[in-house]
Amino acid sequence: MNNVSVSGGKSPVRNAILGFQHLLAMYSGDILVPLLIGGALGFNATQMTYLVSMDIFMCGVATLLQIRRTPITGIGLPVVLGCAVEYVAPLQSIGKNFGLGYMYGGIIIAGIFIILIAKPFAHMRKYFPLVVTGSLITLIGFTLMPVAFQNIGGGDATAKAFGNPTHLFLGFFTALVIIVLNIWAKGFIKQISILIGILVGSIVAVLMGTVDFAAVGQAHWAQLPQLFYFGTPRFEWSSIATLILAAFTCMIESTGVYFALSDITGRKLEDRDLEHGYRSEGIAAILGGLFNTFPYSTFSQNVGIVQLSGIKKLTPIYYSAFMLMILGLIPKFGAIATLIPASVLGGAMLVMFGMVGAQGIKMLSQVELNNKNLLIIAISIGFGLGVTTQPHLFQYLPATVQVIMSNGMVVGSFTAVILNILLNHTGLSKKVEE
Numbered sequence: 001m002n003n004v005s006v007s008g009g010k011s012p013v014r015n016a017i018l019g020f021q022h023l024l025a026m027y028s029g030d031i032l033v034p035l036l037i038g039g040a041l042g043f044n045a046t047q048m049t050y051l052v053s054m055d056i057f058m059c060g061v062a063t064l065l066q067i068r069r070t071p072i073t074g075i076g077l078p079v080v081l082g083c084a085v086e087y088v089a090p091l092q093s094i095g096k097n098f099g100l101g102y103m104y105g106g107i108i109i110a111g112i113f114i115i116l117i118a119k120p121f122a123h124m125r126k127y128f129p130l131v132v133t134g135s136l137i138t139l140i141g142f143t144l145m146p147v148a149f150q151n152i153g154g155g156d157a158t159a160k161a162f163g164n165p166t167h168l169f170l171g172f173f174t175a176l177v178i179i180v181l182n183i184w185a186k187g188f189i190k191q192i193s194i195l196i197g198i199l200v201g202s203i204v205a206v207l208m209g210t211v212d213f214a215a216v217g218q219a220h221w222a223q224l225p226q227l228f229y230f231g232t233p234r235f236e237w238s239s240i241a242t243l244i245l246a247a248f249t250c251m252i253e254s255t256g257v258y259f260a261l262s263d264i265t266g267r268k269l270e271d272r273d274l275e276h277g278y279r280s281e282g283i284a285a286i287l288g289g290l291f292n293t294f295p296y297s298t299f300s301q302n303v304g305i306v307q308l309s310g311i312k313k314l315t316p317i318y319y320s321a322f323m324l325m326i327l328g329l330i331p332k333f334g335a336i337a338t339l340i341p342a343s344v345l346g347g348a349m350l351v352m353f354g355m356v357g358a359q360g361i362k363m364l365s366q367v368e369l370n371n372k373n374l375l376i377i378a379i380s381i382g383f384g385l386g387v388t389t390q391p392h393l394f395q396y397l398p399a400t401v402q403v404i405m406s407n408g409m410v411v412g413s414f415t416a417v418i419l420n421i422l423l424n425h426t427g428l429s430k431k432v433e434e
Helices: 012-040 045-067 085-097 100-127 130-143 145-152 165-184 187-191 193-207 214-218 237-265 271-290 301-309 315-329 331-337 342-364 371-389 399-405 408-424 428-433
Strands: none
Touching (some): 012 301, 085 237, 130 408, 165 193, 193 342, 237 408
């Protein structure tokens, strides 16, 4: 039975506010990608404006593709899409070494790869039992926790002001507001606790004089999407291979998000649902390459919002998608959201990512904790967290391999899948039980 309804009888204003909460939760993480890549490739102000604005616009388009179910696309779960950080290092490397055309050509081919592999990958769900998906979701929450604390410290760990008392106060104050609202507030106020926490934290930051409004004044009023804005796509095998590997890692992460939302909403996922979800992300990646933005996949932080708010219907996500598209077309309005201090967003991420990890633990509590499953949980989570805390462990390996091995979620996921196959689908099972 499908427990994810499109409408829930709430007023448009309430749905819009809930949608805005989803937007704010993912906004900083998403605009970080174009800022990192554009900065690394030496983009000027005009180019950066286009890249950020169109990235936001395409997030809305990609989200609509995913939440609107059609005969071939859309998983129909309350999820927001954005560009995953797994793509940052590969795109920077390709852009520097080969040029922008090869970067966008690689994105298009990666999108085609996702579409082609969607069906066979969906049929591999037997290799993703509860012990694997629970471990993966736990990892998604806990491996993202360093990102939350980096933001609480100010966003840039190399900055002289990183971790100063103002950043720490704003970050932990924001987290405290969200926690207090979840304990004592009721009804709609409790449902939008993340949004209230971010707004209250931002207001306090303004009063403390830490917010710079210059970005709003410099932003343009309108920006329309253009095909091949930075140049026509070009193709080169190593660039394509690198982005296909990054795409594959994002598919694994998306699988964890799908099953987390499945558990929260009470909707059972079939192979066909997963196939539609992957295919939507593939189409979104192709559009990103054509309009010279990025590939797109599910954003984990929004799972925490669904869990905290208790709102499982799709209507707020539709509002969020359309808001993203509007913000992308009107950079002046979109720049307002960039005023939110990193430390405030870090405080919100602390709660959201923690809730994602807790959801994974909840799923693992339903697993039979025999010796085999304990080994799968222990080793996969241990590997994932270990790589996250020591990302330079594989610095002497080839760059393409580093893209995979330095990602804790990917390493932990592969470990969980492989151990599950060895311990639950081969003769090793009896050996371990003995």
